[in-house]
Amino acid sequence: MFEAIRATLLVSGLVFPGIAAYTAVYLTLACMALSLPRVRPDTLDSRVLLGLAVGLATLFVSILLNGGAPGDWTVLLILLPFVGVLPVAAILDRVTPIQFGTLCLIGALAAAAVGAIDVFALEVRRAGGGNNPIHYASLATMLGFVSLIGAAHARSTARFFFVLGPAAAVAAVLLSESRGPLLAACVLMTIALVVFWRDRAMFMALLALPMAVAIALVASGEGQRAMLLFWDILSERTQESNDQRWLMYNAALKMFLQSPLWGHGYGSFMETARELLPIRERYDNLHSDIANLAAVGGVLGIVAYFGLVFSPLLALLSAAARSDRAIVFLSLALSGGNATLGLTNAILGILPQMTLLVLMLGYLVALEKRAEPAPPQ
DSSP states (O other), rough: HHHHHHHHHHIIIIISSSHHHHHHHHHHHHHHHHHHGGGEEEEGHHEEEEEEHHHHHHHHHHHTTOOGGGGGGGGHTEEEEEEEHHHHHHHHHTOOOOHHHHHHHHHHHHHHHHHHHHIIIIOSSSHHHTTTTHHHHHHHHHHHHHHHHHHHHSSSSGGGGGGHHHHHHHHHHHTTTTTTHHHHHHHHHHHHHHTTTTTTHHHHHHHHHHHHHHHHHHHHHHHHHHHHHHHHTTSSGGGGHHHHHHHHHHHHHHHHSSSSSSSSSSSTHHHEEEEEEEEOOSSSSSSSHHHHHHHHHHHHHHHHHHHHHHGGGGGGGGGHHHTOHHHHHHHHHHHHHHHHHHHHHHOTTHHHHHHHHHHHHHHHHHHHHHHHHOOOO
């Protein structure tokens, strides 16, 4: 039974996010729930889980200090999928980085293919695969670059196939005209180049990636259109979005200064933001993870942000983990990628991106525990 659950979890969670995001989410969350009986006490022995627990606990304290209004507790319900890290860590304990990376690669390629169909066949201006274009690009970016953990463990020339993951991610980003994922792709590429520095052949393959994408676009006859898409990302057409984001980030700062210790609570934080600045009604959050949590929880909210987003780095406190290139890359990619994506569009609370983060965090915990030396008998 658990073999079937594991297979469904991996396929729904890694292959389908870019092509059927919410179907993938519901299947993945259901598999996480069904895997809860596999959690054992030793699963809890993890530095990454400790960081997540600290983040959620500080948010809990901020709610209590705010008076514990019913609406304020909603933020913990929104973040409830993080509980799924436990069953994922338990059920993926035997999955290799090559297997995990291969599924991420397939997911990134599928997302890029759907994006190409959107733009070139259906003539949709911004690719999204039926999802919000920014959300679609965020999912494709994380899948494409995290696929490189397969290259971290592969020793043969087969490892070069994983370079297709970042290529697919960059293609999806350009097709979606999304600026935040474009910045995240640059950050993740930098991380990949640093991690693979000693593997000179892989390093050169990654370094050649932008040129290879450009040649492929020109060869396909769509080079001019791709350039127009790229420049359009930075055009004046985005000014209205920029202005609204500036208002939201300014409101977050004002709210933080008004209540710096424990914030304003989640229940009415957007109403408070609109009282300060003219933010449009269609926005249900401040479009930035750190802005949201600083406004909702003050300093405690910022601590919660660092616990939830940067907990993967705690895995690197172990010398055994630092000697495993797959763990090093996954830790840095999860923190750097999601922190960058979450700067201009929330990841925490957006179900498809958050579920993918939880799945990847769970696998990181599984790798972290596998790398630890066995205790003496």
